Amino acid sequence: MSGPMLDVQNLSVTFQSDGGPVYAVRDLSLRLAPGEVIGIVGESGSGKSVTMMSVLRLLDTRRTEISATELAVDGQSLLGLPARALQDLRGPVVSYIFQDPLTALNPLLTVGRQLTEGMRRHAGLGRAEARAKALDLLRRVGIPAPELRIDQLPHQLSGGMRQRVMIAIALACDPKLLIADEPTTALDVTVQAEIVRLVQSIQAERGMAMVWVTHDLALLARLADRVVVMYAGRIIEDAPARTLYSSPAHPYTAGLLASTSRIDDPFTEQTSIPGMPPDPRRIAPGCSFAPRCTRALAQCQTVVPPLVQQPDGRRLACFNPLPEAHT
Amino acid sequence: MPLFLFKRFLQALLVLIGVSFSTFIVAHMTGDPVELMARENATLEDKQALREFLGLDRPLAEQYLSFVGKALQGDLGYSFVQQAPVTQLIAERLPATLLLAAAGFVLALLISVPLGIIIALKRNTVWDVVVTALAMIGQAAPGFWIGLMLVVLFAVELKLLPVSGYGGPLYLVLPAITLALQSAARLTRLVRASMLEVLNADYIRTARSKGLRERTILFIHAFRGAMIPVVTMAGLELAELVSGAFITETIFAWPGVGRLAVNAVYQRDFPLIQGVVLMAAAFFVIINFLVDVLYVVIDPRVKLK
Ligand SMILES: Nc1ncnc2c1ncn2[C@@H]1O[C@H](COP(=O)(O)OP(=O)(O)OP(=O)(O)O)[C@@H](O)[C@H]1O
Ligand SMILES: [Mg+2]
Numbered sequence: 001m002s003g004p005m006l007d008v009q010n011l012s013v014t015f016q017s018d019g020g021p022v023y024a025v026r027d028l029s030l031r032l033a034p035g036e037v038i039g040i041v042g043e044s045g046s047g048k049s050v051t052m053m054s055v056l057r058l059l060d061t062r063r064t065e066i067s068a069t070e071l072a073v074d075g076q077s078l079l080g081l082p083a084r085a086l087q088d089l090r091g092p093v094v095s096y097i098f099q100d101p102l103t104a105l106n107p108l109l110t111v112g113r114q115l116t117e118g119m120r121r122h123a124g125l126g127r128a129e130a131r132a133k134a135l136d137l138l139r140r141v142g143i144p145a146p147e148l149r150i151d152q153l154p155h156q157l158s159g160g161m162r163q164r165v166m167i168a169i170a171l172a173c174d175p176k177l178l179i180a181d182e183p184t185t186a187l188d189v190t191v192q193a194e195i196v197r198l199v200q201s202i203q204a205e206r207g208m209a210m211v212w213v214t215h216d217l218a219l220l221a222r223l224a225d226r227v228v229v230m231y232a233g234r235i236i237e238d239a240p241a242r243t244l245y246s247s248p249a250h251p252y253t254a255g256l257l258a259s260t261s262r263i264d265d266p267f268t269e270q271t272s273i274p275g276m277p278p279d280p281r282r283i284a285p286g287c288s289f290a291p292r293c294t295r296a297l298a299q300c301q302t303v304v305p306p307l308v309q310q311p312d313g314r315r316l317a318c319f320n321p322l323p324e325a326h327t
Numbered sequence: 328m329p330l331f332l333f334k335r336f337l338q339a340l341l342v343l344i345g346v347s348f349s350t351f352i353v354a355h356m357t358g359d360p361v362e363l364m365a366r367e368n369a370t371l372e373d374k375q376a377l378r379e380f381l382g383l384d385r386p387l388a389e390q391y392l393s394f395v396g397k398a399l400q401g402d403l404g405y406s407f408v409q410q411a412p413v414t415q416l417i418a419e420r421l422p423a424t425l426l427l428a429a430a431g432f433v434l435a436l437l438i439s440v441p442l443g444i445i446i447a448l449k450r451n452t453v454w455d456v457v458v459t460a461l462a463m464i465g466q467a468a469p470g471f472w473i474g475l476m477l478v479v480l481f482a483v484e485l486k487l488l489p490v491s492g493y494g495g496p497l498y499l500v501l502p503a504i505t506l507a508l509q510s511a512a513r514l515t516r517l518v519r520a521s522m523l524e525v526l527n528a529d530y531i532r533t534a535r536s537k538g539l540r541e542r543t544i545l546f547i548h549a550f551r552g553a554m555i556p557v558v559t560m561a562g563l564e565l566a567e568l569v570s571g572a573f574i575t576e577t578i579f580a581w582p583g584v585g586r587l588a589v590n591a592v593y594q595r596d597f598p599l600i601q602g603v604v605l606m607a608a609a610f611f612v613i614i615n616f617l618v619d620v621l622y623v624v625i626d627p628r629v630k631l632k
Contacts, residue, residue: 058535062451083541090538098536103529107628108551117547118537155628169537 002075005177005209006032006055006094009070013050013233016063022280024050026233029307034176037203037210039220039241041256042230043277048213051230052179056090074176091118091173097199099182101162105154111138111165112150118172137168142198160191167199171206178203181213196223217260221245229253232278232288235307239314249314249321251295287319295320331629335619339612346608347398350601351391381407398605404598408591413602417584421606423493424583427575428568430499431506435564438511440557443518444550450523458515465512474505474578491580502579506572510564517560518553525553555626562618566611 013025025047032038040048053059054066055073071078074093078086098104106114115137116130125133131150138146141164154162163183170178180199184192200223203210212223220227220241227244229237229252237250248254255273275292278284287293290300297320307317361383365374378384382393397404403413446455465473481501482490489498525531526549534548573585580586584603591599623629 056536058532087538087540090536092538096533096536098529098533100529104533106530106534106548106552108626109548114533117539117543121537121539121543153627166533169533172537 002034004031004072005034005036005074006030006211007070007072008051008055009068011051011054011066011068011071013047013054013059014065016065017281020281023283024233024280025054028230028233028235030228030235030238032177032209032211035207035209036226037212037224038226038228039217039224040211040213040228040230041215041217041220043215045277045280046230047233047280048230049181052096052181052211052213055179056094056096057086058096088122091175092122093175094177094179095170095173095175097163097166097170097178097180097183100186101154101159101166102186104166105162107154110151110153111157115150115165115169115172118169122173134168134172137171138165140171140202141165141168142194143168159187160195163187163191163195164198167195167202171202174206175208177209177211179211179213182215183212185215217256229256233280234288234304234317235315236289236317237314238307239312239316243312243314247322249310249316250289250318251293251320251322252289254322287317295322329623332616332619332623335616339616342612343605343609344395347395347601347605348391350604350608351394355387355597394601403602403605406591406596406599408594408596409599413598416587416599417602417606420582420584420587423581424569424572424576424585427499427502427506427572427581427583428565430503431510431568431572432561432565434503434507435510435514435568436561438507439514439518442511443515444522444545444553446515447519447522447526448545450519455519459519462512462515465508466516468509470505470509471574471578473508474501474575477501477505478578491578493580493582498579502575502581505578506568506575510568514557514560514564518557521553521556522549525549528552551625555622558621558625559618562614562621566614569607569610 008028008030011025011028011030012023015022015024028047028051030051040051042048050059054068055071055078057066057078059066068079073089076089076093078089105111112131112134115134116125116127119125119130119133120127134150135146138149143149143161143164149157149161149165154165157165163186166183170180178199183199184195187195196219199210199212212220214220217227224241227239227241228235229244229250231252237244237248237253239249244253245257248257252273259273273292278288278291284291286299286301286303287296287305290296293300299319303319305317305319307315310316361374361378361381365377369377375384382390385393394404401414403417405411406413406416409416442458446458449455478490478501481488488500492498531544531548534544539548572581572583573589575581576583576585577589584606588600588603590596591603
């Protein structure tokens with residue numbers, strides 16, 4: 001068995017904004033085995049996207065401090081890697097599906113051009129070969145009449161079709177790790193389910209590793225092997241999906257689950273945890289969730305709980321976890 | 328022709344009718360040309376005869392319609408003062424004006440597009456700050472002042488270039504620079520802003536995530552989109568270079584349409600004023616129409632609208 005597909009150790013990302021430093025990601029460590037599917041959940045602003053963008057350094061580096069003791073993909077360390085070598089990893093090793101297919105596709109270039117340019121760059125395919133492969137990919141992601149669509153522009157496609165194109169682009173170079181950052185948030189509910197099924201089936205058929213970022217815990221239940229919960233730039237709980245759903249240990253995870261499982265009212269997700277996530281510009285000592293936590297101890301206000309490996313296979317950052325977790 | 332272009336064509340026609348009407352009215356409100364043209368000891372009868380000869384005794388509406396009717400046949404009337412057809416006078420001067428405008432325009436683009444892209448890529452560095460500051464100064468400084476300073480430096484002090492006049496390529500240098508600088512300043516800032524906006528777009532991040540080379544990202548993914556607002560603006564600049572050449576032509580004694588027009592105004596030479604303004608307006612409208620055509624070429628989304 002080879003090493004991890006993704007290995008991030010002690011990642012911190014700080015933006016210098018006009019209102020002071022924004023601590024978007026703090027001391028985050030995460031490993032992903034080849035072929036493993038993990039879900040990352042957390043409220044808006046908890047640092048999910050920033051974490052994933054830092055993997056292949058897609059963040060604008062101006063006014064951004066990124067530090068990590070290790071950042072490796074498929075056994076290759078990215079720390080200090082020259083730009084050219086990094087480009088070689090983008091696409092064939094790691095690829096991305098972004099949230100909004102409306103803005104993530106170039107409005108002035110045809111579907112075909114956007115789909116083939118990665119293959120031509122990385123696999124050195126000729127124009128005709130690349131086009132043939134692009135047609136196969138479009139067919140695979142369920143686009144009707146690919147011969148017609150391939151020469152069209154993004155605005156001639158519906159939102160769901162654009163996201164399928166985005167998926168095809170992400171798959172074009174047969175990546176070993178696919179990072180999907182809220183790929184369904186911008187779509188209609190019915191289309192969402194289709195896209196999820198599509199990605200799931202492609203993942204299963206190719207056996208690639210996948211990170212699925214979302215707000216929606218319920219969705220991850222059938223998608224992910226493991227669920228990572230983020231809060232205010234940190235991982236607060238990371239557990240095998242079944243364990244997490246049956247016995248959440250962190251009070252925040254429990255709160256999230258309680259709010260998501262109300263099937264009768266799917267639109268008010270996350271509202272059941274009173275209070276607001278903290279401002280990433282103002283860092284209080286102690287656990288960031290403490291002000292909203294009903295189980296907070298005196299210690300929680302002053303000391304940041306470390307993320308500790310538990311005997312049952314999960315990682316947890318809490319001084320006073322829910323008792324069921326230890327039964 | 329796409330519907331979009333057809334609509335634009337009709338709009339252009341309307342603009343030309345409007346312009347011809349307003350120049351006609353304005354020219355007639357500035358005073359009676361007969362008073363200027365007639366001999367000093369002319370009697371009232373003499374003046375009346377002259378008025379009739381020029382057709383100025385007819386109702387305004389009739390004068391206007393006959394003006395438009397002839398204009399459509401390429402006859403812009405006869406200059407009372409210069410004793411020559413207006414079209415001929417303009418045709419004589421037009422090449423000089425077009426040469427100057429074209430030189431100024433090409434220069435403005437050659438300066439602004441690369442410079443705007445470079446400072447966008449080097450945003451918030453010393454380069455960016457210096458060039459942006461220079462562009463703002465260039466934009467704020469009056470054109471005639473820039474022209475005079477250039478003359479003082481390159482013609483009077485360094486004696487590298489002629490002070491004024493029309494002749495070989497050397498005579499073109501200073502007027503073209505004078506004409507180009509303000510446009511270049513405006514366009515540089517626009518190219519920078521437009522480029523920055525595009526570089527921040529999500530689809531540029533997508534392009535990066537595919538592992539494309541930086542130059543592919545810059546020239547294939549960013550450049551074209553960034554040029555869309557620049558094309559519109561450059562069209563306006565070109566129209567302005569043609570019509571705004573009056574001052575530059577005057578400073579450098581450049582024998583273009585601008586100087587012809589300035590003299591025509593002094594002499595209340597109605598047909599000539601009308602002719603020049605109408606020509607400038609037609610130019611403006613044509614350029615705008617060409618910009619729209621170019622739009623369809625650059626931005627394929629326009630076709631469907
Ligand atoms: N370029 C930037 N400059 C300054 N702050 C930034 C920048 N990018 C992100 N941030 C901040 O970093 C924090 C984390 O953002 P991130 O996009 O990772 O959140 P997220 O968990 O993906 O949220 P969402 O669910 O809304 O996508 C936020 O507070 C955000 O405002
Ligand atoms: Mg996000």
